[in-house]
Amino acid sequence: MSVHSKLYEGKAKILYTTDDPEVLLADFKDDATAFNAQKRGTILGKGQINCSISSQLFKQLELNGIKTHYIDSPSPNQMRVKSVKILPLEVVVRNIAAGSLCQQTGLAVGTILQPPLVEFYYKNDPLGDPLLTRDRLLLLELATAEQVDAITNLALQINKFLISFWWQCGITLVDFKLEFGLDSQQQLLLADEISPDTCRLWNTAEADPNRRVMDKDRFRRDLGNVEDAYQEVLQRVLQAVESQN
């Protein structure tokens, strides 16, 4: 596979075109940003770790009937993906209250959310990725009503799978963000990545509110030991996948 030109550079990944117009190469970076890139840093080894974790999770999701953009991983920090048009939506699923939900509503961190909350944010950096209502989303034509319903169902299905997968890793899935895209056949595919950058993951065996954090909140909140936490998540994912085979 020959790699052509850089198509797009985001905060955590670079996308390259390939000789197949239906296939892109995603290169995962060690760069880390938070608060709409107001905070910047590097998490050593993050590119390889997030690419490996995402690859494993996409493979598992495919086995469970969820269609994703994942093709394969030709090197530790690179993923071949199906070319999709990304919908400008950040789809957040929350099982436990944390982060912006608590800041914006006053709900106590740790409140169990049953049923899980599915939220849509406008993927738009200049606007600061604002929370959308369904009507605003439709008004802006960011997706059709049918797509919103399909995405909500998929997000809840993915949540069920991920809760159980992370549980096998001794990790509590607090919340996470998904992105979806449309392929050349207008088929909805799960895209982007699923990693400690895009999930809140708490060590189930740990009660301390800082020590339990195994995700990008360690970087966002300057909790230290960021690389160790990411590495530990990867080891647990690989063990869980291994024990299934």
Ligand code: TMP
């Ligand atoms: P929030 O509580 O800050 O809204 O974040 C909810 C979830 O979404 C959390 O798991 C982190 C993830 N997330 C991203 O992946 N990218 C983002 O830009 C933001 C703000 C959150």
